Amino acid sequence: MGLDIYLYKYADFENTRMKEKQYEKYSDSLWKGRPYANISNEEREEIKKKELEFKISLGIDNEASLYEKIESPSLIHPNHMFQVGYFRSSYNDGGINRILETICKKSLSDVFQNLNDEMYYVKPNWENALRVVDDLITKLSNHMKEINVTISAIDMPATTSEKLPTSTSEALVLYIEEFLREKLPFDGAYSNSVGLFSLKSSQRVKAFIPGIKYNRPCIFIVHEAEGLHWYIEALEIVKETIEYVLAQPDREKYYLHWSG
Secondary structure, X not given: OEEEEEEEEEOOHHHHHHHXXXXXXXXXXXXXXXXXXXXXXXXXXXHHXXXXXXXXXXXXXXXXXXXXXXXXXXXXXXXXXXXXXXXXEEOOOOOHHHHHHHHHOOOHHHHOOOHHHOOOEEOOOHHHHHHHHHHHHHHHHHHHHHOOEEEEEEEOOOOOOOOOOOOHHHHHHHHHHHHOOOOOHHHHEEEOOOOEEEOOOOOOEEEEEEEEEXXXXXXXXXXXXXOHHHHHHHHHHHHHHHHHXXXXXXXXXXXXXXXX
């Protein structure tokens, strides 16, 4: 689960969205809010046929004529998960938005002026986006050089776990169970209902700070940040994408799809 952001170039955004809304309204009227499982196969096929016919009548059946999806490997970091035209932030503490919010008090939403992630279609102010992402790159780079810590939070108690230890030996058993897992998620650095783990690489803990998160008691764990360079590279690819759009003669046709 996470936030996915895609870059699209539209031939005519306003006209396309107007027709898509007409289609969505027509499609909803066919399905009438009924659960998919309660509709027979025959009726489903009939509805899909009518949907396609209506799409054709609106001239939106050929997506390639309406918009182009921009997505290609970065020229500066070709092996990175981020690409020119595609960014992602997972919802856990390792997501780039969580890291940026913790360290810089801003996120990708601030870069592209989609505050609170409320809009699905975003037309950024690309010049302003470039200024903001440059500032984030500088702040994150300085943080990595000077302080190099990040924060994780563990709920207290972990009510989603059925294995709350009541002694040091029980806690050790839980740790060993995680340590002996055949396949470790996220390369051994992860959190779950049992706790926060860094099993393949050492992360030195600097502090345990009691606090409140989502109106529940928790422990904030301050630990050395590993891999902050990955997030800096991600921001550099975001910058590369912005510069790509700014270099286009028809930059006003470029929109972001914000999918969470």
